[in-house]
Amino acid sequence: MSIHDSPARHDPATLYAALCARDPAFEGRVLVGVVSTGIFCRLTCPARKPRPENCRWFANADEAARAGFRPCKRCQPLGGVPDDATIARLRRAIEAEPSRPWSEADLIRLGHEPSTIRRAFRRQFGMTFLQMARQARLKAGAARMAQGDKVIEAQLDAGFESASGFRAAFARLFGYPPAAMRADGGGLVADWIDTPLGGMIAVGDDNALHLLEFPDRKALKAQLARVSVASGQRIGLGRSAATRRTAEQLGQFFAGERASFDLPIHPHGTEFQRRVWAALRDIPAGETRSYAQIAQAIGQPRAIRAVARANACNGIAIVIPCHRVIGADGSLTGYAGGLWRKERLIAVENAYRTPANSGLGA
Known part of the structure; x- marks a missing residue:
């Protein structure tokens, strides 16, 4: 999308979608004023998003200030971009x-x-x-x-x-x-996959993907240890059939060519966690569910907190789409890979809701 100087060239729905996705394409070109707080922000501001009717759009900080808004202390819209x-x-x-x-x-x-x-x-x-x-x-x-x-x-x-x-x-x-990561000619290997959201660590063998995580996730060390213990193997370095297919399908996913994954996976968790993760894979790309809805889907409507914990323990990011679970009030809530990634993933998947992409998949 071509970005021009004036926000008037874009309809409010487009600008609001960019705000929710923290789209960097609008950096330095559009600011948002929030009527309910009197503050104006960058569209990439990490603060909780306002309701669309409370948003006013400005081409620069001077316009926002003349309209009576003051700069956000969190995203510092007066700073150079x-x-x-x-x-x-x-x-x-x-x-x-x-x-x-x-x-x-x-x-x-x-x-x-x-x-x-x-x-x-x-x-x-x-x-x-x-x-x-x-x-x-x-x-x-x-x-x-x-x-x-x-x-x-x-x-x-x-x-x-x-x-x-x-x-x-x-x-x-x-x-x-x-030294412990040297591949020994077989078994599980850890591979690095580049994505638009940063690098990811994929662990797999020739039969299945066992782990897919962002390297800056705090739980990565524990996730790797769990996979190693559960499989009874030390994880080496290299590329396997599973990690190669994962890299290919992630590329297609971010390019708008694949709405779902047909990768063989081997998630490591309890029986309850695996049921939750299976329910997550049933959520179509471009749609979201609440924790309560997932609890209903697995037949345990009272297990909302347990569902949330299982969601947080997911070790195969994106492929098992825990990013599609939001709060009951519609807020994005937390995401182990970073809320900014969750926003980007949901924005990517919004394209899969259109009729032209409805047939994309495996």
Whole structure:
């Protein structure tokens, strides 16, 4: 969609959908004033979303201020906003040199204010520029190790000057030290998959997908341990038939070409949790359910809190769509991968509600 200077070029429904999705395409071009609070915000503001009738749309901060609104202290709409081209250039710089140990000094040399870049990346991607660069370095090291390289070689290739720093960062990301992640020619392997919402860790073998998670999720280490214990296998590094198919279908999903997944999965949980996860997979893309509705669907209408806990324990994100469960009042509630990702996923799936996409699937 082409974005122009004036919000008048877009109907209120489009702007409200962008607000709910925290769409970064409108950064620096449209602001929203909230009548009920008297505050104006960026459309990417993480605050709870107002009702559509309480929204007023402005092209810039001066217009909002003249209308009597004051700036939000949370999203700081008066601060400078890097344009899309600047953010794209910085992302390409990481992709061009994934092993480079980027620093704030590098950003200053490129003419950027580090705190501005930090806020912009966190709003749009849920992580800072330096965190994204660090993940790229770890990904590079994991790729080298998956090819059979020694740890020290992978460490140097990933741009880490000390072995202890590489091991510590790797352990934080995967839950295992790098030497323990060496693939041994079979069984479960951990693979890195790039998505528009950031990298994801996929664990699978040639038969099924066992885990799919965002690396910044706090529970990732426990999830990996649970998969390892339940399967009786140590998880190596590499690519399996299951992780390869997962990468392909995720690409199709985000491209608007696949509304559902036909991946063989092996979720690790209790019998109750698996029933909840099966009910989640029955929710069509583009639709949502409340925790109470899921409890009704599994025949235990009083187990609303247990359903919420099972939802939070889901270890196969997106494929088991726990992001489609919302609060009874329509609020998005929490999401282990970050509320901004939940908003983006729901926005992506809204396209699958149209008649043209209704036949998309496996």
